[in-house]
Amino acid sequence: xxxxxxxxxxxxxxxxxxxxxxxxxxxxxxxxxxxxxxxxxxxxxxxxxxxxxxxxxxxxxxxxxxxxxxxxxxxxxxxxxxxxxxxxxxxxxxxxxxxxxxxxxxxxxxxxxxxxxxxxxxxxxxxxxxxxxxxxxxxxxxxxxxxxxxxxxxxxxxxxxxxxxxxxxxxxxxxxxxxxxxxxxxxxxxxxxxxxxxxxxxxxxxxxxxxxxxxxxxxxxxxxxxxxxxxxxxxxxxxxxxxxxxxxxxxxxxxxxxxxxxxxxxxxxxxxxxxxxxxxxxxxxxxxxxxxxxxxxxxxxxxxxxxxxxxxxxxxxxxxxxxxxxxxxxxxxxx
Amino acid sequence: xxxxxxxxxxxxxxxxxxxxxxxxxxxxxxxxxxxxxxxxxxxxxxxxxxxxxxxxxxxxxxxxxxxxxxxxxxxxxxxxxxxxxxxxxxxxxxxxxxxxxxxxxxxxxxxxxxxxxxxxxxxxxxxxxxxxxxxxxxxxxxxxxxxxxxxxxxxxxxxxxxxxxxxxxxxxxxxxxxxxxxxxxxxxxxxxxxxxxxxxxxxxxxxxxxxxxxxxxxxxxxxxxxxxxxxxxxxxxxxxxxxxxxxxxxxxxxxxxxxxxxxxxxxxxxxxxxxxxxxxxxxxxxxxxxxxxxxxxxxxxxxxxxxxxxxxxxx
Numbered sequence: 295x296x297x298x299x300x301x302x303x304x305x306x307x308x309x310x311x312x313x314x315x316x317x318x319x320x321x322x323x324x325x326x327x328x329x330x331x332x333x334x335x336x337x338x339x340x341x342x343x344x345x346x347x348x349x350x351x352x353x354x355x356x357x358x359x360x361x362x363x364x365x366x367x368x369x370x371x372x373x374x375x376x377x378x379x380x381x382x383x384x385x386x387x388x389x390x391x392x393x394x395x396x397x398x399x400x401x402x403x404x405x406x407x408x409x410x411x412x413x414x415x416x417x418x419x420x421x422x423x424x425x426x427x428x429x430x431x432x433x434x435x436x437x438x439x440x441x442x443x444x445x446x447x448x449x450x451x452x453x454x455x456x457x458x459x460x461x462x463x464x465x466x467x468x469x470x471x472x473x474x475x476x477x478x479x480x481x482x483x484x485x486x487x488x489x490x491x492x493x494x495x496x497x498x499x500x501x502x503x504x505x506x507x508x509x510x511x512x513x514x515x516x517x518x519x520x521x522x523x524x525x526x527x528x529x530x531x532x533x534x535x536x537x538x539x540x541x542x543x544x545x546x547x548x549x550x551x552x553x554x555x556x557x558x559x560x561x562x563x564x565x566x567x568x569x570x571x572x573x574x575x576x577x578x579x580x581x582x583x584x585x586x587x588x589x590x591x592x593x594x595x596x597x598x599x600x601x602x603x604x605x606x607x608x609x610x611x612x613x614x615x616x617x618x619x620x621x622x623x624x625x626x627x628x629x
Numbered sequence: 630x631x632x633x634x635x636x637x638x639x640x641x642x643x644x645x646x647x648x649x650x651x652x653x654x655x656x657x658x659x660x661x662x663x664x665x666x667x668x669x670x671x672x673x674x675x676x677x678x679x680x681x682x683x684x685x686x687x688x689x690x691x692x693x694x695x696x697x698x699x700x701x702x703x704x705x706x707x708x709x710x711x712x713x714x715x716x717x718x719x720x721x722x723x724x725x726x727x728x729x730x731x732x733x734x735x736x737x738x739x740x741x742x743x744x745x746x747x748x749x750x751x752x753x754x755x756x757x758x759x760x761x762x763x764x765x766x767x768x769x770x771x772x773x774x775x776x777x778x779x780x781x782x783x784x785x786x787x788x789x790x791x792x793x794x795x796x797x798x799x800x801x802x803x804x805x806x807x808x809x810x811x812x813x814x815x816x817x818x819x820x821x822x823x824x825x826x827x828x829x830x831x832x833x834x835x836x837x838x839x840x841x842x843x844x845x846x847x848x849x850x851x852x853x854x855x856x857x858x859x860x861x862x863x864x865x866x867x868x869x870x871x872x873x874x875x876x877x878x879x880x881x882x883x884x885x886x887x888x889x890x891x892x893x894x895x896x897x898x899x900x901x902x903x904x905x906x907x908x909x910x911x912x913x914x915x916x917x918x919x920x921x922x923x924x925x926x927x928x929x930x931x932x933x934x935x936x937x938x939x940x941x942x943x944x
Contacts, residue, residue, distance in 0.1 A: 454677065485883070
């Protein structure tokens with residue numbers, strides 16, 4: 295009677311009979327299949343635990359940072375506030391925007407990253423194609439230099455580059471970085487050339503030959519056949535070029551100085567002087583004394599600034615992440 | 630005789646009429662045209678600066694009133710480095726050793742870790758797109774900026790304010806001691822646990838490369854292995870590993886190049902350049918750093934080349 299009314303007991307009984315039926319030890323083949331099924335299940339479980347755990351570890355600090363950024367300053371030392379702030383406040387964000395000169399720096403960064411990405415795409419795809427398909431003894435020797443540009447650390451070259459740009463009067467202007475990208479010597483251009491070369495090498499030769507028989511010249515082959523089929527490589531290189539330019543602090547702080555502020559250099563310039571910055575903006579007096587006395591207040595502003603710098607990229611990433619992974623898979627960096 | 634002459638004349642005539650360029654010459658010309666911007670860039674932004682750095686390293690260079698004052702020293706800068714910074718003071722050798730040590734410890738860990746994760750990410754499981762997305766977040770995060778934020782008391786507040794550190798090391802350590810594992814092993818274990826996050830953050834691109842490599846392996850190889858009754862373990866070592874191994878070099882080079890950026894030597898060079906204004910000396914240090922890295926890469930290349938299985942040479 296009870297078994298009928300109690301759904302849990304009912305379920306257990308059903309499961310038990312099912313398992314009993316499935317554990318038919320008299321049939322060795324079935325038995326083996328069962329065992330291998332259990333094994334795969336176990337392997338999958340371990341895999342999921344490892345992957346989910348590590349993924350959690352990656353995202354955890356980020357969520358922490360965002361949670362701290364949304365707090366009121368008075369809640370910094372409040373042990374009862376763990377994840378969700380008691381009172382959502384945008385004060386931190388407003389102060390960080392003011393001290394970074396955020397909108398201006400964001401505009402500069404977006405423009406600079408977009409322009410250098412296009413420049414890198416043009417120069418690196420041309421060079422990569424030449425190294426892959428328009429080969430001669432000459433290009434084979436030159437390819438050694440591509441590897442060298444990847445391997446030589448940037449600090450070995452930066453001083454003469456700096457003096458050079460000073461001489462031709464491009465120091466402090468974004469043109470310096472754009473110029474370098476346009477001539478295939480931008481941030482990690484060597485790697486991009488390598489990616490394009492590998493990709494173009496992976497396209498079957500028969501395609502060229504067919505086009506050649508139809509009377510196409512090498513330039514036409516490049517424009518009409520190779521470029522359209524290089525979508526994967528273009529997407530990958532474009533995304534990486536954009537992200538690396540966005541995050542670059544080395545070249546930006548060296549060549550752009552203080553005249554053209556991008557997000558990273560803005561961050562570097564406020565890292566030791568948020569206080570002075572807010573004072574010069576006239577905001578310091580507006581914040582209550584009990585808040586500004588808190589030694590963690592400035593770090594909190596810095597933290598919010600960091601979130602603000604990474605936020606546009608993160609948001610962009612959520613939309614294009616499929617391209618990110620698939621692009622690389624199709625590029626044949628692998629070949 | 631006559632007819633032969635006529636023939637010659639004919640040939641001359643044919644030569645005079647301009648032949649259209651052959652496909653081969655067109656290709657050669659186009660190759661040069663395509664490479665031209667890159668060659669100009671190479672000369673302007675790579676070879677010229679590199680040679681200048683070499684030249685600076687042989688001089689005493691001081692910026693004075695907007696111009697550079699040079700005094701030829703020969704190898705004195707290098708001698709100074711070896712005498713003062715290597716022999717007496719040991720700053721340089723310590724900094725260099727530190728950065729090499731980090732690299733040598735991290736490199737194998739990153740290599741193994743990224744290959745493992747790529748293998749795990751490759752199969753089908755629930756929530757794969759989500760996990761994959763999370764794993765590549767470190768690729769787009771700016772480690773420098775996070776470093777700036779996480780300093781001193783803020784970091785302490787940070788971990789305490791949000792639920793404490795989620796892995797309590799001391800408790801874990803006590804547990805391990807109770808279980809009876811050797812102390813040196815415990816320190817090693819804890820150090821690697823502490824570094825997991827660093828490793829995860831450093832190996833985004835590497836995982837991406839390995840994942841791409843694994844997915845490029847033709848599936849019929851796996852099917853054949855399955856029919857032959859190979860276990861997953863055997864398939865990994867007999868198929869996946871050898872086919873992915875050519876990429877080890879790519880990944881190693883990428884990892885080493887990536888480690889330049891936050892190498893202590895780099896900041897040492899930048900410091901002596903920007904703050905002390907010893908341009909000559911900092912150039913000499915950077916040349917030495919470059920040479921050490923090249924030697925390291927060469928050694929790794931020679932080791933790897935023998936062990937790598939080449940599927941086919943696409944030449």
